[in-house]
Amino acid sequence: MPDIAKLQIGENVYEFPLVKGTENEVGIDIKTLRSTTNGVITIDPGFKNTGSCESAITFLDGEKGILRYRGFAIEELAEKASFLEVAYALIFGELPTKEQLEKFHTDIKSKSVVDDDVRKILEAFPKSAHPMGILSSLTSALTAFNPSSVNVDSEEEMYNAIVKILGKFPVLVAWTMRKKSGLPLNYGSKSSGYVENVMKMMFEEPNEEYIINPIIKDALDKLLILHADHEQNCSTSTVRIAGSSHAGLFASLSAGISALWGPLHGGANQAVLEMLEAIKADGGDTKKYMAKAKDKNDPFRLMGFGHRVYKNFDPRATIIKKAADEVLKDLGVEDPILEIARGLEQEALNDPYFVDRKLYPNVDFYSGIIYRAMGIPVEMFTVMFALGRLPGWIAQWKEMRLNKEPIGRPRQIYTGENLRPFQSIEKR
Numbered sequence: 504m505p506d507i508a509k510l511q512i513g514e515n516v517y518e519f520p521l522v523k524g525t526e527n528e529v530g531i532d533i534k535t536l537r538s539t540t541n542g543v544i545t546i547d548p549g550f551k552n553t554g555s556c557e558s559a560i561t562f563l564d565g566e567k568g569i570l571r572y573r574g575f576a577i578e579e580l581a582e583k584a585s586f587l588e589v590a591y592a593l594i595f596g597e598l599p600t601k602e603q604l605e606k607f608h609t610d611i612k613s614k615s616v617v618d619d620d621v622r623k624i625l626e627a628f629p630k631s632a633h634p635m636g637i638l639s640s641l642t643s644a645l646t647a648f649n650p651s652s653v654n655v656d657s658e659e660e661m662y663n664a665i666v667k668i669l670g671k672f673p674v675l676v677a678w679t680m681r682k683k684s685g686l687p688l689n690y691g692s693k694s695s696g697y698v699e700n701v702m703k704m705m706f707e708e709p710n711e712e713y714i715i716n717p718i719i720k721d722a723l724d725k726l727l728i729l730h731a732d733h734e735q736n737c738s739t740s741t742v743r744i745a746g747s748s749h750a751g752l753f754a755s756l757s758a759g760i761s762a763l764w765g766p767l768h769g770g771a772n773q774a775v776l777e778m779l780e781a782i783k784a785d786g787g788d789t790k791k792y793m794a795k796a797k798d799k800n801d802p803f804r805l806m807g808f809g810h811r812v813y814k815n816f817d818p819r820a821t822i823i824k825k826a827a828d829e830v831l832k833d834l835g836v837e838d839p840i841l842e843i844a845r846g847l848e849q850e851a852l853n854d855p856y857f858v859d860r861k862l863y864p865n866v867d868f869y870s871g872i873i874y875r876a877m878g879i880p881v882e883m884f885t886v887m888f889a890l891g892r893l894p895g896w897i898a899q900w901k902e903m904r905l906n907k908e909p910i911g912r913p914r915q916i917y918t919g920e921n922l923r924p925f926q927s928i929e930k931r
């Protein structure tokens with residue numbers, strides 16, 4: 504592989520260095536493009552070919568279906584690690600020792616109390632509010648109760664901000680759900696593990712001891728790990744770009760939550776379940792919906808299918824599909840939409856439209872079926888995704904600040920009116 508790329512514009516040839524990653528990915532470094540070419544820029548809507556940064560956190564090979572956090576295969580992490588270990592590795596670069604993990608958890612627990620006034624903000628939301636809107640607002644509201652911005656040059660301040668949000672975020676997640684279900688707000692217990700406590704905070708009833716179901720706990724741990732990072736996706740890029748203006752961690756996370764909400768991104772898990780339910784209610788005719796998905800005049804898309812980067816299979820979907828089978832079996836839940844999902848997948852895998860476009864089930868296709876079997880309401884699915892993605896967002900925000908990346912500010916090619924005179928309102 505050569506070291507430079509050449510670009511010819513008219514008679515002029517420009518040279519740009521190539522950047523190589525540790526997995527041999529190659530990028531053309533065009534930092535000097537505009538200055539050397541007298542104003543020429545690149546256009547790449549949706550950033551399909553544009554790398555926004557160099558990053559040492561997550562490696563993803565969409566052609567081969569590979570996903571690794573800090574060099575560890577997702578399959579191995581999902582099988583052997585806990586969510587908190589994975590969070591530590593993503594944020595600090597290495598898997599923790601036993602002592603490091605214990606200290607990390609203790610520090611997180613010590614910062615988990617949310618200012619009681621946050622309850623008042625939550626109370627003001629109507630019960631009909633979507634939990635993602637509530638979560639984004641409450642995360643943003645945390646800035647009001649923690650006003651000092653992090654001095655990123657201080658390791659201690661950075662660490663404190665990180666354990667603070669890892670402590671408080673699950674409380675906000677649980678409270679958004681309890682707001683919906685009408686249960687009194689709670690804190691779970693300090694003696695529980697991180698994921699156990701999330702479950703406790705979400706499901707514990709005021710008049711009953713909450714017994715952790717290990718099947719649900721293991722499945723939730725796995726789901727959170729699978730969602731924990733995914734390099735420069737829409738919400739993570741949002742977190743990085745918001746943070747690049749030196750907006751604080753909590754404010755940047757709130758922006759990321761809003762980006763995650765959309766049905767083409769994290770909101771797909773809710774959309775998948777609603778789609779499967781709609782197909783069931785319509786008699787389970789999967790062929791009809793396959794035809795709709797392929798019809799260019801129909802806005803319907805097969806939710807949970809396709810991915811910007813994975814063009815072979817989504818390794819997270821493979822793990823989740825297996826987990827869905829196991830969890831439903833272990834819990835003794837028979838969900839008819841699992842059959843519909845399997846049927847749709849089978850048809851899509853044999854349909855030239857999907858095969859030619861390399862559209863495969865993604866992480867969101869089966870996750871909702873597991874969430875529902877766990878007793879999590881459909882509107883909370885994307886909130887669960889946010890809980891899983893939190894360590895990834897934090898790690899990416901931290902990396903961006905420590906790398907002293909410049910403010911994210913894309914350019915454009917203007918296609919509007921040329922200069923024209925102002926007409927007074929009487930003459931228009």
Ligand code: CMC
Nearest residue numbers: 766767768769771796804805806807808809810811860865
């Ligand atoms: N159903 C039907 N057709 C599809 C689908 C789908 N789910 N996804 C892509 N296509 C078609 C699309 O119409 C286009 O066809 P053509 O070349 O004829 O114009 C082609 O496949 C390429 O699609 P694209 O929209 O240009 O691809 P993209 O990389 O911009 O979008 C995506 C990726 C994930 C937004 C898209 O596949 C999609 O909308 N999927 C459904 C929503 C979904 O499941 N999102 C979750 C993604 S994974 C988790 C996450 O990111 O949070």
